[in-house]
Amino acid sequence: MKDVIWLIKNLFKVTFKDKKKLFFTVGLPIIGILVSILIYGGSNTSTLHVGIVNHDHSMISSNTVKFIKGLDHVQVKEIKAADVEDKVSSGQLDCVVTFDKGYTQSIQNGHPDHVNIVSIKGATVTGFVKSYLNQYIDNINDLSLAGKGDQETFHRLYTDYQQAPFKMTTGTLNDTSKNNDMTYQAIGFLLMFMLIAAGNLSSMITQEKEGRTYFRLLSTPIDSKKYVLSNIITNLLIMIGQIIVTLIFMTKVFHIQLSMPVWEMFVTLILFALVAVGLSLAVIAFATSSAAGNAMLNLIVTPSCLLSGCFFPSGIMPETVQKIAHFLPQTWLLDTIDKLQQGQHFSQVYLNIFILLAFACAFFLIAVYKFGRNNNVNNFI
Amino acid sequence: MKVLEMKHLTRKFGDFIAVDNVTLAIDEGEIFGFLGTNGAGKSTTINMIAGLLHHTKGEIRILGKDVTKNKKFAKSHIGMVPQDIAIYEDLTAYENIQFFAGLYGLRGQKLKEQVEEALKFVGLSDKAKSFPKTFSGGMKRRLNIACAIAHRPKLIIMDEPTVGIDPQSRNYILSSVRKLNEMGCTIIYTSHYMEEVEEICSRIAIIDHGKIIAEGTKEQLKAIITNTKDIWIGINSTDTLDLSQLKLINGVKEVKVEEDVIKINSSADVNNLNTIIQYFIAAGIEIRTVEEQAPNLDTVFLTLTGRNLRD
Ligand SMILES: Nc1ncnc2c1ncn2[C@@H]1O[C@H](COP(=O)(O)OP(=O)(O)OP(=O)(O)O)[C@@H](O)[C@H]1O
Ligand SMILES: [Mg+2]
Numbered sequence A: 001m002k003d004v005i006w007l008i009k010n011l012f013k014v015t016f017k018d019k020k021k022l023f024f025t026v027g028l029p030i031i032g033i034l035v036s037i038l039i040y041g042g043s044n045t046s047t048l049h050v051g052i053v054n055h056d057h058s059m060i061s062s063n064t065v066k067f068i069k070g071l072d073h074v075q076v077k078e079i080k081a082a083d084v085e086d087k088v089s090s091g092q093l094d095c096v097v098t099f100d101k102g103y104t105q106s107i108q109n110g111h112p113d114h115v116n117i118v119s120i121k122g123a124t125v126t127g128f129v130k131s132y133l134n135q136y137i138d139n140i141n142d143l144s145l146a147g148k149g150d151q152e153t154f155h156r157l158y159t160d161y162q163q164a165p166f167k168m169t170t171g172t173l174n175d176t177s178k179n180n181d182m183t184y185q186a187i188g189f190l191l192m193f194m195l196i197a198a199g200n201l202s203s204m205i206t207q208e209k210e211g212r213t214y215f216r217l218l219s220t221p222i223d224s225k226k227y228v229l230s231n232i233i234t235n236l237l238i239m240i241g242q243i244i245v246t247l248i249f250m251t252k253v254f255h256i257q258l259s260m261p262v263w264e265m266f267v268t269l270i271l272f273a274l275v276a277v278g279l280s281l282a283v284i285a286f287a288t289s290s291a292a293g294n295a296m297l298n299l300i301v302t303p304s305c306l307l308s309g310c311f312f313p314s315g316i317m318p319e320t321v322q323k324i325a326h327f328l329p330q331t332w333l334l335d336t337i338d339k340l341q342q343g344q345h346f347s348q349v350y351l352n353i354f355i356l357l358a359f360a361c362a363f364f365l366i367a368v369y370k371f372g373r374n375n376n377v378n379n380f381i
Numbered sequence B: 001m002k003v004l005e006m007k008h009l010t011r012k013f014g015d016f017i018a019v020d021n022v023t024l025a026i027d028e029g030e031i032f033g034f035l036g037t038n039g040a041g042k043s044t045t046i047n048m049i050a051g052l053l054h055h056t057k058g059e060i061r062i063l064g065k066d067v068t069k070n071k072k073f074a075k076s077h078i079g080m081v082p083q084d085i086a087i088y089e090d091l092t093a094y095e096n097i098q099f100f101a102g103l104y105g106l107r108g109q110k111l112k113e114q115v116e117e118a119l120k121f122v123g124l125s126d127k128a129k130s131f132p133k134t135f136s137g138g139m140k141r142r143l144n145i146a147c148a149i150a151h152r153p154k155l156i157i158m159d160e161p162t163v164g165i166d167p168q169s170r171n172y173i174l175s176s177v178r179k180l181n182e183m184g185c186t187i188i189y190t191s192h193y194m195e196e197v198e199e200i201c202s203r204i205a206i207i208d209h210g211k212i213i214a215e216g217t218k219e220q221l222k223a224i225i226t227n228t229k230d231i232w233i234g235i236n237s238t239d240t241l242d243l244s245q246l247k248l249i250n251g252v253k254e255v256k257v258e259e260d261v262i263k264i265n266s267s268a269d270v271n272n273l274n275t276i277i278q279y280f281i282a283a284g285i286e287i288r289t290v291e292e293q294a295p296n297l298d299t300v301f302l303t304l305t306g307r308n309l310r311d
Helices: A002-016 A019-040 A059-070 A081-089 A103-108 A123-146 A151-163 A177-210 A213-219 A224-253 A262-286 A290-307 A319-325 A329-341 A346-374 B042-049 B071-076 B093-102 B108-121 B137-149 B167-182 B194-200 B218-224 B243-247 B273-282 B297-305
Strands: A048-054 A074-078 A095-099 A115-119 B002-013 B016-027 B031-035 B057-062 B078-081 B155-159 B186-191 B203-208 B211-216 B228-235 B252-258 B261-267 B287-293
Touching: A002 A019, A002 A177, A002 A224, A002 B093, A019 A177, A019 A224, A048 A059, A048 A081, A048 A123, A059 A074, A059 A095, A059 A103, A059 A123, A081 A095, A081 A115, A095 A123, A103 A123, A115 A123, A123 A151, A177 A213, A177 A224, A177 A262, A177 A290, A177 A329, A213 A224, A213 B078, A224 A262, A262 A290, A262 A329, A262 A346, A290 A319, A290 A329, A329 A346, B002 B042, B002 B186, B016 B042, B016 B057, B016 B186, B016 B203, B016 B211, B031 B042, B031 B167, B031 B194, B042 B057, B042 B155, B042 B186, B057 B071, B071 B078, B078 B137, B093 B108, B093 B137, B108 B137, B108 B167, B137 B155, B137 B167, B167 B186, B167 B194, B186 B194, B194 B297, B203 B218, B203 B297, B211 B218, B211 B297, B218 B297, B228 B273, B243 B252, B243 B273, B273 B287
Parallel strands: A048 A074, A048 A095, B031 B186, B031 B203, B078 B155, B155 B186
Antiparallel strands: A095 A115, B002 B016, B002 B057, B203 B211, B228 B261, B228 B287, B252 B261
């Protein structure tokens, strides 16, 4: 173990002798946070821009629209159905609520339907609007059930209801969407920088082979398994450093609320660190030179981050792409965080955690298998 | 005591036999020279001794212990100077030596002392804090050596430590090899340079196509070929020279022309110098010089392998 620690110390020395590398490792995630803040704005009370498409044109639907207009921090704009995609994807509107024909009828029948919310920012934005809207529609629906299908009774009850002040406590429902978006974005960037850092450290192995120091190492009492182990440990330590720095900057410096316990975020990201080390080792095992290894890593890291939604929510991508994204570990990590932010307990996301662990195991197994076959000599790699 | 014993050592790469049934023993205190042309199998042999390659057959013992069963023990007593320079460009000279010495378990004050000693030994004390990027080829070679000796190994293996460097660094390295030997290290030294090996080695093995074809002290090796002698005759013009006539002279085995020097290889026990000179006089060729070459390792090598060491 003493010699493994010695190797780790040396790896740190070699890696961070170059101050540029230190910057790339911990500086970039911080810049990632800054960029996220720039994209999503720093304020918690910023206004939500909601578009409305009303095909129903009834009293109830226009009252519903009025209700939405009355909400705090919400600005409503009525638009045409054809513009929905354009306005949402361009970011002019945070979400669009569509009332289809039959909305009123469905409420009067006691089965509210024909309402749709579209958003690219995911559940956090729609959740905010949805929760208010559900309350509202539920109330009307209750009236219709009370009226037992009788139009007159319903209308009387409804008019009464309209005049009564809206009783919901708005204080409990903070708009967490901005915060969650920022968190999502900052973590998305962090994932990419973690993958890059992991790749850099793993490619030290091929670099050392090319620089022949690997063979000199093996002529000392060190064996190749210890050497790889020390590389893995160093790699994990560096990524844990990245995670800690990022989380500290997010919570303590920029005061972004994670909407989940910090330790849950930490543990989840450590899981991803394992995936990143496994992935980079597996790639390196197939590379014939460090240049080839780096090229392969670049070819994998950026596109997979893009597809899995590290840079922007994958919701706006075509469905086939979203399906492909299910085979990427980043997707599962972001999904885990999303679920935890929605208030799910750690024990409820066991499936996600299992999938992430499975990714890590698979990558490590591939790496071990390939390393083992690489040489007919007694070198492990 | 035998520091190193190899018995029937064989290494194959696929069907290719790189090292073929090598049996050698090296005593404590020797500087053992390993001579061979490119691809003869020197590095392969050395890498097997240093535990970097498995052997296909045979056995290797370091200080009496089998290396396959006592890998750590064997490695901890060996200092390997690889043929290719293996140092970290991002670490200073001092840090390089410190790192490798630390892998042998040295720590603290002892580590510091031995690193400084190794630096001094190769003449890089004043470059301790410099990075290898700024070093000349010779200085890198010297650092390459320092990294292998700081832990004071019993057996130092040097694989062509003087390739491609200036004469000054080379002399420095040769004299440090001698000094290491005087301090009690046993040394295995491979080289392309006959003069080096002849100068410092107490015993020499010649390896060709993976096989040891001769082994012994310089004198023993030269004795192998003292049944021939070389006569070099310098002449003014080769115009009227008839080599076939020369070859007919009793005892002459081979005749070569190199510019205006005729190199004649002849049996040592035939007195034919007079006859040879008479041939030149009769042919009207003017003789400038006549030299009889004492056998050296080059001729030994040439005789045994049919090739020059550096072709
Ligand atoms: N890993 C390998 N796979 C296949 N063949 C190899 C391998 N390593 C060495 N060889 C072959 O084994 C032979 C001996 O190589 P080796 O490196 O031992 O020669 P050498 O005597 O050290 O030569 P040089 O003076 O050029 O260093 C060469 O023909 C080489 O091509
Ligand atoms: Mg060699």
